[in-house]
Amino acid sequence: MAAPQAVRGTRDLIGEDQRRHQHVVDTARRIAAAYGFDEWSTPIFEATTVFSRSLGDTSDVVTKEMYTFEDRGGESVTLRPEGTAGVCRALIGNGLTQSLPQKVFYAGPMFRYERPQKGRYRQFHQIGLELIGPSEPLADAEVIACGWAILQALGVAGATVLELNTLGDKPSREAYRAALVAFFDAHRGALSADSLARLERNPLRILDSKDEGDRRLVADAPTIAPYLSEAAATFYTQLQAHLRHFGVPFRENPRIVRGLDYYGHTAFEFVTDALGAQGTVMGGGRYDGLVEEMGGPATPAVGWAAGVERLAMLLPEAPSAPAGIAIIPVGEASEAAAVGVLQALRTAGLRAEMAYRGNLKRRMERANRTGARAAVILGEAEVASGVAQVKDLASGAQSTVPLADLVAHLSP
Ligand code: HAM
Numbered sequence: 001m002a003a004p005q006a007v008r009g010t011r012d013l014i015g016e017d018q019r020r021h022q023h024v025v026d027t028a029r030r031i032a033a034a035y036g037f038d039e040w041s042t043p044i045f046e047a048t049t050v051f052s053r054s055l056g057d058t059s060d061v062v063t064k065e066m067y068t069f070e071d072r073g074g075e076s077v078t079l080r081p082e083g084t085a086g087v088c089r090a091l092i093g094n095g096l097t098q099s100l101p102q103k104v105f106y107a108g109p110m111f112r113y114e115r116p117q118k119g120r121y122r123q124f125h126q127i128g129l130e131l132i133g134p135s136e137p138l139a140d141a142e143v144i145a146c147g148w149a150i151l152q153a154l155g156v157a158g159a160t161v162l163e164l165n166t167l168g169d170k171p172s173r174e175a176y177r178a179a180l181v182a183f184f185d186a187h188r189g190a191l192s193a194d195s196l197a198r199l200e201r202n203p204l205r206i207l208d209s210k211d212e213g214d215r216r217l218v219a220d221a222p223t224i225a226p227y228l229s230e231a232a233a234t235f236y237t238q239l240q241a242h243l244r245h246f247g248v249p250f251r252e253n254p255r256i257v258r259g260l261d262y263y264g265h266t267a268f269e270f271v272t273d274a275l276g277a278q279g280t281v282m283g284g285g286r287y288d289g290l291v292e293e294m295g296g297p298a299t300p301a302v303g304w305a306a307g308v309e310r311l312a313m314l315l316p317e318a319p320s321a322p323a324g325i326a327i328i329p330v331g332e333a334s335e336a337a338a339v340g341v342l343q344a345l346r347t348a349g350l351r352a353e354m355a356y357r358g359n360l361k362r363r364m365e366r367a368n369r370t371g372a373r374a375a376v377i378l379g380e381a382e383v384a385s386g387v388a389q390v391k392d393l394a395s396g397a398q399s400t401v402p403l404a405d406l407v408a409h410l411s412p
Contacts, residue, residue: 009123011309020312020318024311028306032146035142036103038104039105040090040106042086043080046086047076048076052078053293053294054290058198065114066079066081079111081112082110083108084128089294091132097296101139103129105128108126117277125309126306128303129146129303129305130303131143131301131303133300138242140265141245143304144162144304145247148162150306159314160271160272162249162268163271164239164252166224166235167204167224167257169229170264172232180222184206184221191206191213195211206221236266258284264286264287264288267285270283275313278310281306281310281311283305327341327352327353328377330360334382337383341376342354345407353372372393386404
């Protein structure tokens with residue numbers, strides 16, 4: 001039988017890959033906590049309607065990319081393609097719409113049937129924030145500032161730029177939509193087949209088209225600025241002022257529309273040119289209508305999600321492998337005492353390892369190869385006098401240490 005392969009678009013995280021991944025998630029979790037966010041874990045699969053009713057029935061995610069299947073009870077379920085819809089479902093289902101604001105951090109796998117390439121997978125991982133309740137632009141700025149702080153702590157902020165846009169309120173979007181339809185209608189012949197379909201259903205999505213011909217046209221298409229209502233324009237101006245107070249640099253980009261349908265007002269992306277085509281590391285915005293659309297009360301909200309794989313690739317340095325302590329018994333009679341030392345060090349929280357066989361030379365070679373920071377050598381003479389030889393493997397220095405002092409001696 002041929003050996004089984006990982007499914008296309010999935011990856012194993014082992015060694016350095018896992019350490020990079022873990023460092024991104026741990027750092028985000030720590031900084032989100034400082035900003036007052038609490039972690040939620042929601043299920044990896046949900047009833048299909050949780051996504052099909054929320055992400056937009058013209059979005060690529062819903063029309064082409066969901067892993068949807070019938071379970072054995074005949075229910076249609078979907079592996080989550082993103083985290084926002086599940087958090088809103090959980091908010092409503094747990095009666096939390098009466099306890100606002102809710103500041104939610106989450107981390108975990110997401111699934112999209114996309115064409116795999118560098119930085120794009122079918123099972124990928126997101127970290128994300130949702131701030132549910134406040135309608136003030138200060139909330140949008142805080143959410144973005146937390147994202148920025150995470151990128152700074154990871155050492156990747158310098159490689160990214162925050163691109164900011166507003167999608168306005170409903171009246172602004174309706175006026176803008178009419179202007180876009182008029183513009184693209186006059187250039188129907190130059191539109192791709194996909195965008196012709198979008199023209200009827202969701203013309204804003206044309207701005208996001210990857211088609212070369214569409215993109216040339218989009219360059220001349222109207223922007224939303226002249227169609228913003230006074231309220232929407234004020235919201236956007238205030239957001240920019242708050243971002244300056246938080247010290248977050250940004251660049252306006254009127255072409256950002258985002259790939260999911262639930263956004264209004266704020267839309268933003270942190271982009272990089274260090275990852276080739278998959279340049280968006282973090283994206284989000286305001287989604288005031290979503291909780292209500294999913295059956296809850298009208299509830300404003302804003303958030304973002306970031307691709308852990310993309311951030312892990314951007315890390316300037318791989319986190320180093322943990323360096324442990326090698327316990328080395330010399331001669332079979334020392335093994336019992338060595339196990340005792342091994343347990344004492346582990347109980348004290350020190351990373352300690354003992355090989356299962358081998359003479360002194362082999363065991364020392366292994367300790368060096370696996371990057372141990374120290375070796376504790378226990379011959380019969382040492383065991384008899386209650387001491388060990390401790391060798392610092394970085395400096396080569398060796399000393400005799402009473403067994404009772406080992407933990408203190410080896411603690412970092
Ligand atoms: P999104 O833009 O669809 O937004 O995804 C957010 C981030 O997830 C992307 O910027 C990218 O870094 C990463 N990502 C998306 N698809 C893939 C993939 N196939 N492989 C690797 N990384 C990927 C959302 O998901 C919204 N829920 C964000 C949000 C939260 N908006 C409001 N709150």
